[in-house]
Amino acid sequence: MSGMPEVRNVDSDLERQRLLFVLSEALEKLSRLQQILERQQVFITAEQVEGESASAVDTLIGYLEEHCQNFLANSDLVASILQRKPLNKAQQDAVIAALALLVTGILRVHELLLLLPREAAKPQASFLLRDCFGLRDLKASIVLTNLLSAYEYRFEDVLKKVNVEQNERKSLTQGGNVLCQAFVDKDNPLAWAVLAHEYGHALDDSHRISQEIVLGADSGERPKPEENSKLAWPVDVVAETVADFIAAHVLGPASLMPIMFGLMMQPRLRGVTKESAGHPPTPLRARLVCKYLKSISVTTTDVDRVFEAFRLDYEQKLLDMEKKDRDDVEEMGRGAEKLLGSLADVIASKVGSLGLKPFDEGSAETARVLRETLELKQPISSQRRGSAEEIFAELSSLQPGETTPEQAYRVLTKLDEVPVAASEIVTAGWLYRLSSFEGVLKKTFPGAGRGADIRIYSDYVKKTDDMLQKSLELVAVHTEVRRRLAPT
Amino acid sequence: MATATAPRNDIYLSVLAGRAVTALADLAGNRLAWNERVETGLNDGIVFCQTVRARGDRALVGKSSEGFNLLKRSVENAQEANSNSTNPCELSERVEQFLSQVASRKHEPEISELAEAIEFLRKTASYR
Numbered sequence: 001m002s003g004m005p006e007v008r009n010v011d012s013d014l015e016r017q018r019l020l021f022v023l024s025e026a027l028e029k030l031s032r033l034q035q036i037l038e039r040q041q042v043f044i045t046a047e048q049v050e051g052e053s054a055s056a057v058d059t060l061i062g063y064l065e066e067h068c069q070n071f072l073a074n075s076d077l078v079a080s081i082l083q084r085k086p087l088n089k090a091q092q093d094a095v096i097a098a099l100a101l102l103v104t105g106i107l108r109v110h111e112l113l114l115l116l117p118r119e120a121a122k123p124q125a126s127f128l129l130r131d132c133f134g135l136r137d138l139k140a141s142i143v144l145t146n147l148l149s150a151y152e153y154r155f156e157d158v159l160k161k162v163n164v165e166q167n168e169r170k171s172l173t174q175g176g177n178v179l180c181q182a183f184v185d186k187d188n189p190l191a192w193a194v195l196a197h198e199y200g201h202a203l204d205d206s207h208r209i210s211q212e213i214v215l216g217a218d219s220g221e222r223p224k225p226e227e228n229s230k231l232a233w234p235v236d237v238v239a240e241t242v243a244d245f246i247a248a249h250v251l252g253p254a255s256l257m258p259i260m261f262g263l264m265m266q267p268r269l270r271g272v273t274k275e276s277a278g279h280p281p282t283p284l285r286a287r288l289v290c291k292y293l294k295s296i297s298v299t300t301t302d303v304d305r306v307f308e309a310f311r312l313d314y315e316q317k318l319l320d321m322e323k324k325d326r327d328d329v330e331e332m333g334r335g336a337e338k339l340l341g342s343l344a345d346v347i348a349s350k351v352g353s354l355g356l357k358p359f360d361e362g363s364a365e366t367a368r369v370l371r372e373t374l375e376l377k378q379p380i381s382s383q384r385r386g387s388a389e390e391i392f393a394e395l396s397s398l399q400p401g402e403t404t405p406e407q408a409y410r411v412l413t414k415l416d417e418v419p420v421a422a423s424e425i426v427t428a429g430w431l432y433r434l435s436s437f438e439g440v441l442k443k444t445f446p447g448a449g450r451g452a453d454i455r456i457y458s459d460y461v462k463k464t465d466d467m468l469q470k471s472l473e474l475v476a477v478h479t480e481v482r483r484r485l486a487p488t
Numbered sequence: 489m490a491t492a493t494a495p496r497n498d499i500y501l502s503v504l505a506g507r508a509v510t511a512l513a514d515l516a517g518n519r520l521a522w523n524e525r526v527e528t529g530l531n532d533g534i535v536f537c538q539t540v541r542a543r544g545d546r547a548l549v550g551k552s553s554e555g556f557n558l559l560k561r562s563v564e565n566a567q568e569a570n571s572n573s574t575n576p577c578e579l580s581e582r583v584e585q586f587l588s589q590v591a592s593r594k595h596e597p598e599i600s601e602l603a604e605a606i607e608f609l610r611k612t613a614s615y616r
Contacts, residue, residue, distance in 0.1 A: 063500075063503075067502065067503065070503065070506030071506070074510055077513060077517075089599055089603045090515075090599045090600075090603040091513055094510070094512060094516060094606050096610065097606045097607070097609055097610035098506060098513070100610050100614040101505055101613055102506075103614070104502045104613065104614045108502075
């Protein structure tokens, strides 16, 4: 018998696309975690007078490295998928399994970061929120934490969970709302879209939107789950949708991207738990957000393939679940769908009436142009008022001796650079990532026994982060300068 | 609040599983391939199977074998696949036995067997 087994083609383009999305997300998270651990190592080593090694951090670095090396041992198979070469079923399954185990290592190390000194969030994350919500003094603090707290729990939920009473909660949040961000998202402006969702919860609370929709305008304090679970669940489900719509309103389709990528990377779906019960299933959330965006005339064409890959991923993971867990998720989904089917329009109308600056088709178009600038490895903080062609044409129309200085200056002001919106930067960042990551993966995994060079992907992640952070920072500075120079 | 959710004594199992997956992937490319990586990986896989079974096991509790039925991959046939279950402990024994036979070079593995073992390792060792 020959030692060479039969081969088959990768199931479909969508399957391949999904796998590449997961691969890119995993390598990003790996790269960011390695950076965090290196910084922790420097910090701890500097603190130790005797110059002892930072053993706990070294252990985590070593653990992550073992997972990384295990995964990289399958580099040639990864390269084959990238190059659309046929693999047999066991080889395909091996790549998927190796990736799932790499993600397992990443997620476990991420949880353990709770035990290490916490870094501070980037100021650019606040700049993004200020710009999106049009507030110069946005009252919100961002704290770094684990994935569960960042993506499924609110700080307020944690305080309630540990029985901190209402009046004590007020004093704990005097500095404003506390928004949780995953450790690994610290340097990643593309993931900061989640903060817009979190701030959406804060707006929901202050405007009592979800509470009034479910309980009526005269309702008192939000019901506690233990007091009235029949009412608490609909309020929570509506609250999630309010926050989703607010984030989509100010950020467009980018608002859901980090959530979908994060879930695609998880090796399996979580069953319904007390903590997650208030979250409608993500495919339903994605559907409602798309419908909401359509209602404000924003298309999702640029990111449709992410939505499609996510749907496929979710369906397959749902099938992977224990039957009972699957039934629970599906039952919860049906309940949420029934509830939101009748309330989504009311929620949309309430969100629309908040007066927030919307992300519109013009913003999407600007983001597409900015993506091209990002490809040139340049920051994307501003745009000229007029195109080069437009300005040349108008300059040519000026007549010596006839044109007044005012007319000439009117044309020349089109050379002014105006700051773009932070939401356009984040969207451009996502478009750039979606259009570029596969090429970088191919360079990272050249195949044919040449081994993978993970530093190529890490450099790409770091450079993209730097460009986006720099852009957000420049927008904040530029906007402030223009505000101060503007006639009062 | 500052509690890690990953049980410490579990966490290295995924490293063992990862090495086993690589060994099985090597054999999936060439069933006659034999080198140190394959040998070590198969032995790590055996240790993995023994450990998860010896532990009781949290890693296996609540995991029916529905994930190990190839039919299950197809959406249309999911219901049939769900009804066709095997005890997960038996599965771990079966995978261990398979790995032992391959490691002792008494058995030339079929692709479907390799795929089944890989699926077992993925499902048992990946993050929950």
